[in-house]
Amino acid sequence: MRWLALLAALATLGSAPALGQAYQCRMPERLGPVAPPKRGRDDVRRVTPVTGYTLALSWSPEHCKGREDRPGEALQCSRNFGEFGFVLHGLWPEEGTAAYPQYCARTPVQVPPSVVRKTLCAMPSQRLIAHQWDKHGACMARDPESYFRTATKVYRAIQLPEMERLSRAALTHGMLRREIARINPGMPTDAVTVRSNARGWLQEVRICLGRDYRPRACPAYVRQPRGDTPLKVWRGL
Template identity: 65%
Template sequence: MTARAAWLAIAGLMLLAPHAAGAQAYQCRMPERLSPLPPVKRPANEPRRVLPVTGYTLALSWSPEFCKGREDDARQRLQCSRDHGEFGFVLHGLWPEASGPRYPQYCAAQPARVPQSVVRSLLCDMPSPRLIEHQWLKHGSCMARDPASYFRVSTTVYRATRIPDMERLSRRPLTYGMLRRAFAQANPGMQPDTIAIKANARGWLQEVRICLGRNLKPNACPRHVRQPRGDTMIKIWRGL
């Protein structure tokens, strides 16, 4: 069985399992029609890298921090204008990993475009058509033969992830270690060492990344994923 076939077989089993609703979009109401995007291309300085997949990373972007200062940016209007809903964690992507710090990317020489029907179905999870196209081109093409399969599994893993009470966490002194433990406590089978946190230079939360094994279950993050000490302080912007 090929790596892609094995991944899809595991994904099929996950789709049959019960999971928690990933209610991270409040009153999501996307437009009926989307303007078509020009093709998203591989940057000239980004090589194709076809490597054996040893695990995955689920990347969750904290939307209030991303949207700070982008509320009037036409390119981010679906996510940040509040005209189409308000968002907590949105799906940044499900990324393949390999042994060591280099990861597979841009694996398909001529990847298919993401169908508009698939884009529409994803917008309450990933409120950016350009991000959707980019994730398929860079990451999904290394994991599945078609965009629908890749995003079906990505959203299943995302929606199965329980989110701790971010409102409560944002109102107290908080450390990296405390935030990792909060995610682990909310998700059976997850441990603090399976969670990596990304903050900006000012110490505000940007992203939570969950390390997964080849079976798409939480797995200890590899050693090259370096993190600040657990007692390092971090802040959460609520978008107010």
């Protein structure tokens, strides 16, 4: 089964972008520095046992709608540096309840530029890379390189559907969940959650994983709309 081989694959997969996720990726030769993120009053440090993970994949065309000309979104949305489908939002540690671990390091740490560059084709936002390490990654790994190496390899191991075709169908939340499970042998349908905005447009797909990174049924506290809820997909046209 594909998922039985995933753990071994994590140790051997390369760093080239997967075509199913990044249609094109051509990041600039030079990147500006990004300081460690500033934590707000509500960003509470919470160190709890890790019982599983959530892989969050954002649908880039929807995120970029109306943001194409924003300087802070240029890497992902301007189309000057790539065209993206599903991008890595994050690999998040879970505790089994809504009280998941977060901000485990006492102070924010800067992600090395070399790690940022290796990650950008999967997560095309320097600010998001900094935030994901500070909020989630420090609860899972000793250093940013280990965290992002694992996160990107899990992301690239996921098979994703051909969204151009699905976007033209009368799609529902349940249909997308079933299609993702179908093309990933061994993945249960209830391991997949789909998030849409208030207008019914696809925003994100999340995959619930055990500590061994194998898909598992999502915890009871994870809620989502009924399977027959209509779902629209913006293709970025």
